[in-house]
Amino acid sequence: MNDDQYLNSLRAEARKLRYEPGDSFLETRMQARIRERIRAAPSVLDLITAWIRPVTAGLAVLIVASSIALYSVDASDTTDTLHLVAEAALLQEDVYLVGD
Numbered sequence: 001m002n003d004d005q006y007l008n009s010l011r012a013e014a015r016k017l018r019y020e021p022g023d024s025f026l027e028t029r030m031q032a033r034i035r036e037r038i039r040a041a042p043s044v045l046d047l048i049t050a051w052i053r054p055v056t057a058g059l060a061v062l063i064v065a066s067s068i069a070l071y072s073v074d075a076s077d078t079t080d081t082l083h084l085v086a087e088a089a090l091l092q093e094d095v096y097l098v099g100d
Contacts, residue, residue, distance in 0.1 A: 042050075
């Protein structure tokens with residue numbers, strides 16, 4: 001099958017799906033969907049969840065970012081302390097650490 005035959009068969013199949021302004025079935029269905037969306041007023045629960053979901057997602061991202069930042073700061077402090085202890089052990093000196 002060459003490109004022209006393929007495109008012609010594709011157009012023939014697409015003709016069935018084309019919107020015809022005189023098609024009463026499609027027009028009635030579209031009107032029903034529009035009316036349904038207009039009539040369906042959101043409930044209080046829908047409004048609350050629409051506000052709470054983005055807020056909780058933002059807080060979750062903030063918590064994860066702060067946890068990563070605190071871990072990296074704490075890990076760098078531990079690495080510095082271990083480095084000092086290793087140096088003192090090599091120099092055979094007494095080490096006095098103050099803090100956590």
